Amino acid sequence: xxVVSQHPSRxxxxxxxxxxxxxxxxxxQATTMFWYRQFPKKSLMLMATSNEGSKATYEQxxxxxxFLINHASLxxxxxxxxxxxPEDSSFYICSAVTSALTDTQYFGPGTRLTxx
Amino acid sequence: xxxxxxxxxxxxxPEGENLVxxxxxxxxxxxxxxxxxxxxxxGLTSLLLIQSSQREQTSGRLNASLDKSSGxxxxxxxxxxxxDSATYLCxxxxxxxxxxxxxxxxxxxxxxxx
Numbered sequence: 233x234x235v236v237s238q239h240p241s242r243x244x245x246x247x248x249x250x251x252x253x254x255x256x257x258x259x260x261q262a263t264t265m266f267w268y269r270q271f272p273k274k275s276l277m278l279m280a281t282s283n284e285g286s287k288a289t290y291e292q293x294x295x296x297x298x299f300l301i302n303h304a305s306l307x308x309x310x311x312x313x314x315x316x317x318p319e320d321s322s323f324y325i326c327s328a329v330t331s332a333l334t335d336t337q338y339f340g341p342g343t344r345l346t347x348x
Numbered sequence: 349x350x351x352x353x354x355x356x357x358x359x360x361x362p363e364g365e366n367l368v369x370x371x372x373x374x375x376x377x378x379x380x381x382x383x384x385x386x387x388x389x390x391g392l393t394s395l396l397l398i399q400s401s402q403r404e405q406t407s408g409r410l411n412a413s414l415d416k417s418s419g420x421x422x423x424x425x426x427x428x429x430x431x432d433s434a435t436y437l438c439x440x441x442x443x444x445x446x447x448x449x450x451x452x453x454x455x456x457x458x459x460x461x462x
Binding site: 238266268273274275276277278281289323325327336337338339340341342344 | 382384389390391392393394397437439447449450451452453454455457
């Protein structure tokens with residue numbers, strides 16, 4: 233089956249530093265990847281939609297300059313949290329799809345970010 | 349704006365019970381609806397995907413139905429087991445301003461007692 237990986241699985245950083253999270257589709261080409269954020273005991277909130285070779289589409293309220301998304305290839309998207317602060321601490325999950333309309337979305341295992 | 353709600357928010361049942369989880373959405377113009385399972389601190393596992401033209405999907409002890417016109421879906425779990433304990437999320441795929449996206453429900457935390 234389709235596998236999506238995320239790296240790192242956990243990261244702890246100091247306030248003010250930048251953190252990069254990678255999302256890879258291991259055995260398929262992902263035309264679109266999605267980035268979500270999840271607070272404890274809450275559902276997933278879509279942050280942005282990332283299409284290969286084009287700029288990401290951010291959801292309302294998500295700062296594009298703070299959460300930089302790059303989708304340079306059909307198998308890799310990265311999310312960089314710039315100048316991280318404690319309120320950015322969260323569980324970040326990516327997903328990937330192979331078709332714009334009908335395919336199942338496959339999720340990565342998530343990245344736990346803790347900003348001290 | 350599409351909103352997805354799940355009821356109940358939490359559920360605790362003895363092993364062996366059949367149970368129903370509910371998902372409702374406000375905009376019936378969806379492409380599909382997907383049910384997921386999430387274990388604590390983990391990513392999501394897809395359980396069932398129902399296309400907008402379908403009424404139900406089955407996989408093992410799981411059955412999901414979709415009534416698009418009324419904006420509802422149910423996930424039926426037969427003969428529940430302790431291993432079914434997890435958070436169950438539904439998500440609808442719809443288009444907003446020309447961009448398709450997945451909107452997640454609030455989740456149902458299920459605990460099956462041995």
